[in-house]
Amino acid sequence: MTQLPDPAEALPSHRELFYGGEWHAPRQRQYRETLNPGNGSVITSVAEADPQDVDAAVQAAAEAYPAWRSTAPAQRAGYLRKAAELIRKHAAELAMIDALNTGNPIAEMLSDANVAAANLDYFAGLIPMIKGETIPRESDQFHYTLREPLGVVARIVAYNHPVMFAGGKMAAPLAAGNTVIVKPPEQAPLSCLRLAEILADVFPPGVLNILPGSVPCGQSLSTHPLVKKITLIGSVPTGKAIQRAAADTLKPTLFELGGKNALLAFPDADIGRLVDGITRGMNFTWAGQSCGSTSRVFLHELHHDEVVLRVLERVQAMYKPGVPTDMATTMGPVISKVAQERVLSFIASGKQEGAHLALGGVVPSNNPAIEGGYFVEPTVFTNVQPHMRIAREEIFGPVMSVFKWKDEAEVLRQVNDTTYGLTAAVYTQNMTTAQRTVAQIEAGFIWVNQVGRHFLGVPFGGVKESGTGREEGLDELLSFTQTKSVNLNLA
Numbered sequence: 001m002t003q004l005p006d007p008a009e010a011l012p013s014h015r016e017l018f019y020g021g022e023w024h025a026p027r028q029r030q031y032r033e034t035l036n037p038g039n040g041s042v043i044t045s046v047a048e049a050d051p052q053d054v055d056a057a058v059q060a061a062a063e064a065y066p067a068w069r070s071t072a073p074a075q076r077a078g079y080l081r082k083a084a085e086l087i088r089k090h091a092a093e094l095a096m097i098d099a100l101n102t103g104n105p106i107a108e109m110l111s112d113a114n115v116a117a118a119n120l121d122y123f124a125g126l127i128p129m130i131k132g133e134t135i136p137r138e139s140d141q142f143h144y145t146l147r148e149p150l151g152v153v154a155r156i157v158a159y160n161h162p163v164m165f166a167g168g169k170m171a172a173p174l175a176a177g178n179t180v181i182v183k184p185p186e187q188a189p190l191s192c193l194r195l196a197e198i199l200a201d202v203f204p205p206g207v208l209n210i211l212p213g214s215v216p217c218g219q220s221l222s223t224h225p226l227v228k229k230i231t232l233i234g235s236v237p238t239g240k241a242i243q244r245a246a247a248d249t250l251k252p253t254l255f256e257l258g259g260k261n262a263l264l265a266f267p268d269a270d271i272g273r274l275v276d277g278i279t280r281g282m283n284f285t286w287a288g289q290s291c292g293s294t295s296r297v298f299l300h301e302l303h304h305d306e307v308v309l310r311v312l313e314r315v316q317a318m319y320k321p322g323v324p325t326d327m328a329t330t331m332g333p334v335i336s337k338v339a340q341e342r343v344l345s346f347i348a349s350g351k352q353e354g355a356h357l358a359l360g361g362v363v364p365s366n367n368p369a370i371e372g373g374y375f376v377e378p379t380v381f382t383n384v385q386p387h388m389r390i391a392r393e394e395i396f397g398p399v400m401s402v403f404k405w406k407d408e409a410e411v412l413r414q415v416n417d418t419t420y421g422l423t424a425a426v427y428t429q430n431m432t433t434a435q436r437t438v439a440q441i442e443a444g445f446i447w448v449n450q451v452g453r454h455f456l457g458v459p460f461g462g463v464k465e466s467g468t469g470r471e472e473g474l475d476e477l478l479s480f481t482q483t484k485s486v487n488l489n490l491a
């Protein structure tokens with residue numbers, strides 16, 4: 001069994017900005033309190049980068065770029081593998097920090113650092129795929145292309161998996177020869193600071209920079225002329241704001257945004273698997289705070305009542321809000337008081353609009369150990385209708401909406417009747433039904449007969465407003481390169 005570190009000892013000793021290989025106090029001396037959502041207490045305060053700090057960090061990353069892009073591919077891969085090794089070594093401590101600072105249960109967070117490390121290893125191995133082409137010659141004209149890095153890349157990440165995103169998303173741009181600035185989520189920056197401490201001596205100064213800050217920091221990164229690409233894991237409105245801000249410098253973007261994902265079950269679905277998929281797909285463990293959560297469940301009228309009954313039993317048995325740093329805890333809080341109030345207002349709207357509250361819907365009140373934390377009981381609505389707010393908007397909380405269907409064309413219309421298009425899941429034992437349905441669902445990633453899993457090498461990303469571009473595969477790596485075409489006149 002994994003030896004867990006003491007929460008207080010796991011915390012980083014730095015609270016400042018890490019760039020150019022050193023720690024820097026923020027120029028305006030601005031610090032922001034960061035909380036433990038499990039009990040609402042303040043853990044510490046962390047530096048907030050302002051535009052001047054952003055400029056200094058970008059300059060440091062730009063200075064480091066020429067040497068890093070010229071570093072031999074095998075040597076660059078070596079740096080990434082070293083980072084992966086260190087992240088694995090410190091996985092338990094990083095998980096403990098994220099459990100404290102995000103509220104996600106420690107038992108589940110133990111894998112997050114390992115996912116980050118796996119990304120570093122994967123992209124290190126993929127470096128030889130950064131290749132150009134030769135183009136058929138016309139008489140004495142010879143052409144070829146080179147794939148070159150972009151320069152300084154900024155990656156802004158969301159709070160639901162800070163270390164997994166910060167560690168994992170630095171991999172592709174670094175592998176491609178870019179220098180990187182990671183902006184941690186302002187709600188939960190501590191594991192990213194510890195990551196900077198762990199990796200401080202791995203990369204040459206300025207190659208990896210970690211810049212805690214909030215919206216102004218993200219905005220400055222979006223407009224800075226030396227940032228050559230900006231990416232976001234976050235909400236749709238933020239993606240749109242960054243896209244607009246990046247327009248002045250014509251920066252390319254890569255967005256992994258929100259979702260209102262459907263799980264569509266056909267009458268022939270294996271009921272055991274289906275119940276398991278519905279229950280797990282909602283990600284109640286981290287209070288539903290996952291972009292890929294299948295929060296809209298479409299059950300055929302032939303099995304609806306039986307499946308709902310079993311899902312309710314299963315959810316109650318599997319998820320109990322508890323202290324996030326306790327290994328036995330199966331469900332955490334949402335990230336903040338504001339988020340808790342937002343989730344509760346969605347629940348109120350569901351009731352008011354006539355959906356049936358089948359489970360939860362309240363703040364847990366029977367566990368003194370989590371008093372003051374931002375918890376909401378796992379919540380399931382049935383009899384949800386397409387026009388309701390809970391059917392249309394991303395809640396990013398532990399609220400599942402169940403719909404009943406009987407007509408395939410109509411249910412597919414409802415599944416696609418959303419501005420989002422991140423993931424979907426289809427349950428059927430008939431592969432023809434599966435293929436027919438997959439072809440019609442508007443989503444970037446579709447599971448058949450399971451939910452939630454990611455596989456390195458299989459592109460992940462959204463269609464419609466859920467994002468642009470693809471991550472977790474070769475597409476991601478190549479998106480941090482640009483093509484240079486060369487013509488040789490052999491006449």
Ligand SMILES: NC(=O)c1ccc[n+]([C@@H]2O[C@H](COP(=O)([O-])OP(=O)(O)OC[C@H]3O[C@@H](n4cnc5c(N)ncnc54)[C@H](O)[C@@H]3O)[C@@H](O)[C@H]2O)c1
Binds near residue numbers: 215
């Ligand atoms: N598709 C995915 O892979 C994925 C994964 C996790 C979360 N998400 C999405 O993230 C959202 C939840 O995270 P959140 O509430 O922290 O999102 P958010 O959009 O509010 O914030 C995300 C990040 O963007 C920064 N930011 C906010 N406004 C900005 C601006 N104008 N300019 C530049 N940066 C800005 C924040 O500081 C933060 O670091 C949900 O919508 C969820 O679906 C998507």
